[in-house]
Structures are given as structure tokens and as C-alpha cells.
Amino acid sequence: MRQSLVVGNWKMNGSIQRNQSLLDSLKENIKSVQHAQVGICAPFVYLRQMSELLKGTQIGWGAQNISHKDSGAFTGEVAASMLLDFDCKYVIIGHSECRNLYGESDQLVAEKYAKAQSVGLIPILCVGELLEQREAGETENVVGQQLDAIINLQGIASLSQSVIAYEPVWAIGTGKTATPQQAQDVHAFIRQRIAKQNAGVAENVQILYGGSVNGSNAAQLFSMPDIDGGLIGGASLKANEFLTICQAAQ
């Protein structure tokens, strides 16, 4: 049986002071969430603060991207192995903002995914289509290709050590959530595509939905059979809202 997982993606938000008060209220109330896993992916510069404040709690933490290289002359980049110094558990890989704003290709995303796994981090692999791709009936092709890039490089079994997040680009930060059925259809497609190669991996892999999830729509989304939780942007910056979402995942 898959456990639900809710991960906050803070994106480029936060300050030492704001993080402290957000994490203080989360820590105080997270004990009410006993039957779902919870994580937060913060900007690199706050990972030390995350490890100091979250150590010993039920909340796991991680980063939002890594380099596809091990080390060396790559100014501005951060290697997967560096995240281990801050006891990270997760790293988001292939977020649509990285794919679309910084031109990360399916191949580069797959290489980053491989680096994450090579040091024991759990990659949260983001996939999802643009609005025009959905309107052109291309959703399954796009998502299928994004997934295949990973499978081709790392093998189907690698997915058992990862989390997948379906994030339709048109639903991110727009307030325009996919309907539970729209999301379920793509989640089922992803699981079936994996099942064709390995039924056990398909059954166990957590597939999160992301895109304008909030305290009011989370429960309905999470009630769908192939939606195992959420990757939460804006709503993860508000303690009460994030807690409501975590509770909805139980």
C-alpha cells in the first residue's frame, strides 16, 4: 500500500526569519499528521537552517535542483553530494520552471535524476504538459517522453527509489487547478506506462499532483485512486494552509 506524501516547494521564497516562524508553526502542529509523509524543498542557502530546525521531526527536507556534474568548474551550480552535508532526503528534478525558463531538456533532467540517485537522494521527478500541448491532444506524448528519458538512462527499477510529480504547466501558480478527473487520467496513464515494464514498481511508486493545490481542493484531488499526495507551491508558504493539505492526504 502506498503512503501519501505532501511536499512543499518553496521555490525562490523565504528569509531566515520567515522560515523560522513558518517551520515553528509547522513543527507544533505536524503531529496531527500521522498517516502521511511530509517534506519541504527549500532554496539551497536555507538547507542548514532546515537541518537545524527539522532534525528529529517527521518532516523530511531537500533542495529544488542540482547539477548534472559531480564537481569542478561549474560556477553557480550545486552538486548532489553537497546536499548530503545538510542531511537532505529529497531533491526536485525537472521542475517545469527549470525546463521552460532555463531550457532543461529531457536528457539533462535524466542526468540530474541519475546524479541524485547516485548519492542516495530521492528525486522528485516533475513531468507535465504546456497548455498548448494539452489543447493539441499531446499530453500523453509529452509526459510519456519525459518519463521515457528517465527509464532509458536509469532503468525502470530506478523509479522505485523516486517520486513522480505530475504538474500540468497551465495549473502552476495560476489558480487554475486540474480537475480531479483530469489529474487522475494522467496519473493512471503514468502508472500504466510503468506497469507495462514492471508491475511491482508501478504499484509502489508515489505519484504526486502539483498545480494550484490549496486547502480547499486538496481532499478531492487526493481521493483519486492514482493520486498519492501533492507537490505544493504557493500554499506551502502558509503554515495553516499547508497543514490542511497534509491532513487531507491522510
Ligand code: 13P
Ligand atoms: P503552485 O502550487 O503555486 O501552483 O505551484 C505548484 C508547483 O510548481 C510545485 O512544484
